[in-house]
Amino acid sequence: MAGDTLRLPVHPISGNFSRNRPQTPPLSVFSTRRGSFASRYGHSPAPRSDFFGNSCVRLKSVVPISRNGMRKVSPFVSMAAPEESKRVVALEDYRNIGIMAHIDAGKTTTTERVLFYTGRNYKIGEVHEGTATMDWMEQEQERGITITSAATTTFWDKHRINIIDTPGHVDFTLEVERALRVLDGAICLFDSVAGVEPQSETVWRQADRYGVPRICFVNKMDRLGANFFRTRDMIIENLGANPLVLQIPIGAEDTFKGIVDIVKMKAVVWSGEELGAKFAYEDIPSDLVDIAQEYRMSMLETIVELDDDVMEKYLEGIEPDEKTIKSIIRKGTISAKFVPVLCGSAFKNKGVQPLLDAVVDYLPSPIDVPPMKGTDPDDPEIIIERGANDEEPFSGLAFKIMGDTFVGSLTFVRVYSGKLTAGSYVLNANKGKKERIGRLLEMHANSREDVKTAVAGDIVALAGLKSTITGETLCDPDKPIVLERMDFPDPVIKVAIEPKTKADIDKMAVGLIKLAQEDPSFHFSRDEEINQTIIEGMGELHLEIIVDRLKREHKVEANVGAPQVNYRESISKISEVKYIHKKQSGGAGQFADITVRFEPMEPGSGYEFKSEIKGGAVPKEYIPGVIKGLEECMNNGVLAGYPVVDVCAALVDGNYHDVDSSILAFQLAARGAFRDGMRKAGPRILEPIMRVEVITPEEHLGDVIGDLNSRRGHISTFGDKPGGLKVVDSLVPLAEMFQYVSTLRGMTKGRASYSMQLSKFDVVPQHIQNQIANKDEPVTAS
Numbered sequence: 001m002a003g004d005t006l007r008l009p010v011h012p013i014s015g016n017f018s019r020n021r022p023q024t025p026p027l028s029v030f031s032t033r034r035g036s037f038a039s040r041y042g043h044s045p046a047p048r049s050d051f052f053g054n055s056c057v058r059l060k061s062v063v064p065i066s067r068n069g070m071r072k073v074s075p076f077v078s079m080a081a082p083e084e085s086k087r088v089v090a091l092e093d094y095r096n097i098g099i100m101a102h103i104d105a106g107k108t109t110t111t112e113r114v115l116f117y118t119g120r121n122y123k124i125g126e127v128h129e130g131t132a133t134m135d136w137m138e139q140e141q142e143r144g145i146t147i148t149s150a151a152t153t154t155f156w157d158k159h160r161i162n163i164i165d166t167p168g169h170v171d172f173t174l175e176v177e178r179a180l181r182v183l184d185g186a187i188c189l190f191d192s193v194a195g196v197e198p199q200s201e202t203v204w205r206q207a208d209r210y211g212v213p214r215i216c217f218v219n220k221m222d223r224l225g226a227n228f229f230r231t232r233d234m235i236i237e238n239l240g241a242n243p244l245v246l247q248i249p250i251g252a253e254d255t256f257k258g259i260v261d262i263v264k265m266k267a268v269v270w271s272g273e274e275l276g277a278k279f280a281y282e283d284i285p286s287d288l289v290d291i292a293q294e295y296r297m298s299m300l301e302t303i304v305e306l307d308d309d310v311m312e313k314y315l316e317g318i319e320p321d322e323k324t325i326k327s328i329i330r331k332g333t334i335s336a337k338f339v340p341v342l343c344g345s346a347f348k349n350k351g352v353q354p355l356l357d358a359v360v361d362y363l364p365s366p367i368d369v370p371p372m373k374g375t376d377p378d379d380p381e382i383i384i385e386r387g388a389n390d391e392e393p394f395s396g397l398a399f400k401i402m403g404d405t406f407v408g409s410l411t412f413v414r415v416y417s418g419k420l421t422a423g424s425y426v427l428n429a430n431k432g433k434k435e436r437i438g439r440l441l442e443m444h445a446n447s448r449e450d451v452k453t454a455v456a457g458d459i460v461a462l463a464g465l466k467s468t469i470t471g472e473t474l475c476d477p478d479k480p481i482v483l484e485r486m487d488f489p490d491p492v493i494k495v496a497i498e499p500k501t502k503a504d505i506d507k508m509a510v511g512l513i514k515l516a517q518e519d520p521s522f523h524f525s526r527d528e529e530i531n532q533t534i535i536e537g538m539g540e541l542h543l544e545i546i547v548d549r550l551k552r553e554h555k556v557e558a559n560v561g562a563p564q565v566n567y568r569e570s571i572s573k574i575s576e577v578k579y580i581h582k583k584q585s586g587g588a589g590q591f592a593d594i595t596v597r598f599e600p601m602e603p604g605s606g607y608e609f610k611s612e613i614k615g616g617a618v619p620k621e622y623i624p625g626v627i628k629g630l631e632e633c634m635n636n637g638v639l640a641g642y643p644v645v646d647v648c649a650a651l652v653d654g655n656y657h658d659v660d661s662s663i664l665a666f667q668l669a670a671r672g673a674f675r676d677g678m679r680k681a682g683p684r685i686l687e688p689i690m691r692v693e694v695i696t697p698e699e700h701l702g703d704v705i706g707d708l709n710s711r712r713g714h715i716s717t718f719g720d721k722p723g724g725l726k727v728v729d730s731l732v733p734l735a736e737m738f739q740y741v742s743t744l745r746g747m748t749k750g751r752a753s754y755s756m757q758l759s760k761f762d763v764v765p766q767h768i769q770n771q772i773a774n775k776d777e778p779v780t781a782s
């Protein structure tokens with residue numbers, strides 16, 4: 001065992017340990033502007049909780065909520081006896097995609113347009129044009145429902161496109177993670193005025209980590225200050241990406257008319273701004289011919305690099321034809337050599353159809369991405385691969401659970417391999433339990449449909465699963481596999497909550513259990529010391545929504561305390577301790593002797609265990625006891641009981657007794673060594689530091705900066721934004737950011753907005769550490 005290393009990567013958000021793939025930092029984006037939801041859908045956003053004081057946070061959802069607080073389902077439910085299902089769409093014609101963006105970039109608007117154009121296309125089988133119909137408005141709400149379903153199936157040009165929902169607000173960063181875990185490709189939307197915004201950067205990096213191929217859509221080309229080329233430059237500078245410009249805009253702001261298609265070398269011009277406005281291919285306007293040529297040349301030079309034959313011909317002066325160009329662009333997009341960049345205005349209905357064409361042309365199908373990896377449930381060392389193929393054994397991942405008025409709850413599953421049939425039994429490989437598949441539902445833009453079978457590549461909603469939660473694998477009971485699990489961020493804030501009446505105690509418990517099943521980034525626990533229930537989440541808005549859902553869906557009125565930060569603990573120097581656990585009381589004794597060295601590690605490294613035992617000083621069979629004892633303690637630091645991060649524990653020496661030693665004795669010795677060792681290693685408390693970006697009119701700049709400074713903030717940069725706005729980038733401890741949204745609104749008369757995301761964990765100042773360690777509330781500026 002000497003030299004063996006067990007490394008548990010620390011979660012960048014939670015600081016907890018996991019063997020799964022890396023995750024994203026959490027973000028929180030708040031805006032002091034009012035949302036447009038109410039006006040568009042005739043609904044009010046969820047009522048605000050006073051407890052967090054962020055009454056002006058923009059909540060946007062397009063899920064109509066019924067009186068009982070559950071999501072309403074479409075009346076267009078097809079209950080017809082399902083036909084024997086077979087594969088209707090070839091696997092290579094599937095696109096499982098997500099649309100990702102910074103808050104307000106136009107994700108919902110674009111999704112609505114996509115559903116409109118694809119819905120019509122699906123119904124009447126025509127492509128690339130649309131006509132607004134009166135009844136569309138009546139169906140808008142149903143479309144709204146499915147936009148926020150976990151996934152919506154739609155069709156374009158004979159391709160089946162599953163659009164997987166990625167919500168805007170980053171307190172729900174987990175949702176982005178879930179989506180990334182099951183999608184094969186993504187559209188990244190940018191606001192052409194704001195360019196690459198902080199959350200765009202974050203989702204971009206998330207997509208990088210998951211290796212998700214993507215295309216960019218520079219939206220809002222009709223807005224005052226729109227600048228396609230500046231956004232293209234920001235894609236290079238801020239994201240370090242290699243954009244491949246495939247369209248350039250014709251006009252901008254109120255003169256935006258359409259695009260020049262660099263592949264076809266044609267102008268695409270829309271005749272109006274209404275939904276379904278027709279478009280036509282025209283000659284490129286004379287003032288754009290030169291620049292279009294320039295981009296065409298640059299595009300060709302980039303893509304010919306990927307194909308020797310094409311390159312050879314190109315050097316001889318023969319340009320590849322459209323089909324060849326598209327197939328190379330597809331290859332380069334899937335292998336992340338470059339990212340196609342398109343543009344348009346979803347709001348003015350310009351550019352959406354070419355965007356859909358690009359999804360079909362350039363984003364991968366399930367067979368273009370690497371096979372899904374998993375492990376044998378009985379032996380995690382055995383790696384199993386499942387290719388996207390109907391003939392392979394069934395495997396699928398449950399990625400979202402959602403309450404539903406009619407069927408109780410829906411479990412969304414991405415089928416990776418094989419077939420899933422209604423009425424059959426599958427194995428939940430994580431729990432080792434069988435689940436009966438009752439109903440299989442396919443969610444469409446304006447309907448949900450019972451289907452009998454789901455095949456590889458499909459995304460379906462299962463009704464009535466009993467024990468499966470988000471992130472678990474369903475598979476063929478005879479060919480079990482545990483697919484790479486989704487890793488969930490641990491909460492960064494918590495509040496105490498209690499029901500207003502005693503009668504609500506049980507209802508609250510039931511509600512919390514249900515909400516936690518749906519949302520793995522939400523935790524709750526009972527603090528017996530203070531006799532209170534603690535709820536934990538990713539941000540103030542996240543917990544506000546939980547409290548609101550308790551009220552609306554579970555009819556529990558609750559009092560909520562002030563939010564508090566979930567800190568982490570670490571060490572500042574090396575310590576080495578010898579600990580002997582010895583007990584002799586009548587029967588068999590307990591003996592374990594270990595020496596453990598604790599060393600600080602780089603920020604973000606998590607916790608690592610090493611065994612440096614030589615000559616069997618601690619026999620192999622007892623080492624798991626040491627590992628277990630230390631791991632248990634790592635969730636409970638010596639200063640204030642927070643999770644311990646960035647620490648390496650090395651078992652360097654020890655001793656044992658032939659009769660009295662056991663795994664348990666070594667486990668207990670490890671706990672003792674942890675207590676003593678950590679105290680000697682200069683323990684310290686770390687706090688989440690947020691990167692906060694405030695965009696404010698210049699006249700409020702001084703106030704904004706002064707306020708950030710008073711919150712222990714460090715200003716990193718200033719800059720200008722279009723429209724005479726100033727942008728301030730800063731690093732501020734999360735503990736100082738509670739209720740910032742209301743302060744900012746008050747200070748700037750609602751004219752500023754801000755976004756924040758986790759930057760790092762850093763050591764708290766000593767006086768605050770003392771307060772936290774003494775369980776006092778740290779003093780905050782707000």
Ligand SMILES: Nc1nc2c(ncn2[C@@H]2O[C@H](COP(=O)(O)OP(=O)(O)OP(=O)(O)O)[C@@H](O)[C@H]2O)c(=O)[nH]1
Nearest residue numbers: 036060103104105106107108109168220345346347
């Ligand atoms: N001028 C203009 N406005 C747009 C365009 N697309 C969206 N908008 C507007 O921008 C605002 C935000 O658009 P949404 O579609 O709600 O943006 P989102 O990315 O879904 O926002 P979140 O879900 O809150 O992150 C709305 O008022 C839209 O009407 C566009 O192409 N041009």
